[in-house]
Amino acid sequence: MNTPDTLDDYQRTVRALSDRIVEAQAPVRILDAVKWDDSIREGFFASGCRELPKVDRSWYEARPLAFDSAAKKEEFQNIERDITRQLGQFSPVGQIMRRMCREYRMVIRMLEARGTADFGLISQELYGAASDAFHAGDPTLADLGLMLSDYLNNIDDRSDLKDEPKTLTAPQAVEMLQRRLDPVFGEGEGVIRVFESDGILADAAAGADYIKIRSDAIFNERDVRALEVHEGLVHVGTTLNGQNQPICTFLAKGPPSSTVTQEGLAILMEVIAFASYPTRLRKLTNRTRAIHMAEEGADFLDVFGFFREQGYDEEECYSNANRVFRGSLPNGLPFTKDLSYLKGFIMVYNYIQLAVRQGKLEHIPLLFCGKTTLEDMRTLRQLVDEGMVAPPRYLPQQFQDLNALSAWMCFSNFLNHLSLDRIEADYANIL
Template identity: 35%
Template structure:
């Protein structure tokens, strides 16, 4: 693709300005609850004392960041009209601007609309299907419940303390990425069980983990979230590819859950957990308060602590009285389904290059397609690291080829006696 050096330099300058403005926008820290407060409330809820938590938020003033992001949008569109690099910068700046508006409304129902604009809503349709994300969530919850009695024997002991897992993951990451490139830390204030950045993975202090958790953390956090961040940081033109912008969250989380699927690190219980969160967002949007959603998770079999943490994720940054929600957890299942469809489509089109480039930074699926001319021209670099399951192209091709064919078999038309006669 022919783009003058001066135009590429202009894009790089705008990208630096975008990152500078986005530095003030910290979504999860702004909407999260203090871990110390959660522990007190979990104990109360476990004893049946259900009171709506009183959460106070500090509203940031992000007017300067919003103004700069709006300027980046205008100027990026004018560099070379129609160029995908300008489109990427416009879309990314716009998503950060929407996030800023969301955070400036923290503590009010005004968080809901921008969070849905960024992360979608449960009723959104799944690409290539007449089903919605809500339909998919109900399906996996019902399937998990139907299989539950048969899967009890597969329960895995949760006996790995956070400190022990920290050391274990550290050794695995040093072996894969090189010594000291990614640190593993225990954080007592972390709300989620784990979180990953480019150079650090945090584990919640006091939590215990299973071997299954270890496998999942490597597949999801290390070999997707940290890996794509490191690959993005190595990009010479667009440094923003090293940071997860709001608009790429669905692809990045979907890719991370897809990685769990490809590496055998996901089970039906995990699918049930992420599906329940979508159903809970729908409940909150339709008027359920925090206590009702907590009781819903508890009724579905989660422990008091897990029920509280799950409900807390739905109500981050919004009133707890119902009618509002923080929609981020909508992306895990919808992202998984969309990424899975993208992998199958790319394989059918014989475009393995698109699948590899998906790991070149913090990209949305739209970016991988639109920016392909800039990958071919060398303006954007291919990924330095790929997850282990992506390094074995034949194994991946086998899984995708089987998936493509098997989708043509409609289970509603399968009869048990027909199967028995053929075997």
């Protein structure tokens, strides 16, 4: 494996440009910039949950970004210019890095537009919209959300599918998750840390080499298993693999296009590791449906009411509705990042399925090289062959031996050609 001391001139040039991207993006923290503080929640509940949260453009302006947005956009513009000057217009790795620079400039424009209609429009450009189809003539993400909800409703009343009681406190979940991850990432090496944290919206959040558990959250063992797979094996694993890159260090950081791929990969891992479950899937489908509601004109109160109808308590209803409107206005277009889960799952699943169909199995583990994007996978394969990108060091067991995955996808390719409606009619007398 290459080290900084053994790189040739071209590789050193790529490494230097890559490092500049990593450094430039460091202060750009999207979720920190769009989150609402506790005063908004307290005000909403003080109104009896009957008035829109008190968030407008001036509220965001009173909470400036952690960087000079004009200077930061110029910095990314300069990096993009230098990539072309030093690597040429058609360098494959240069094309990836230039796209990243353009995405980060768009992210900054979105954050500049907090509290305006442009915020939601740019969010749709970066993460997509619920009304987007996967391919011409195919169902949309909103259709997928409704379809999955129908399936889940059919099994909702089964007593044998009820969730186990949530009896694990945050400290207990921290200890259990750390114990599960140590054998994967190196026990005693301190490669990955699990700890409690206040102030995060989700139950857990992954960083470069850590997983934060919200200190007031409670869990069951199935929740911890999902966190192990989703946050640990995928999010932390791909980050560490990116950090281990000797040349293309930009793979340690991900713009929005990689968010879709990474979240999709994480959900796929939950499924093939048997770590997912109906309640988890319903959470994802409800997020998609809520975003579609907001795109169609629903406001915060409407979305809050939707989650209440789904059986969530008021704190959960607020938290879920908050995810939809953070960065925007309580009656504005939604922040569409949460579409990444289902959208990414379908896209990554299709990619793996086609890789098996075409006999290109060597492409599949490269999804874990870092914060990858599907559109870059062919280029990444080329860069691995050239020694520019290192294969992933941390790879889930399901992707180390592709035998079972390939067999599953071979059957799946065939099953896609069958008519489920016809099968349902034929099986009517036996099911």
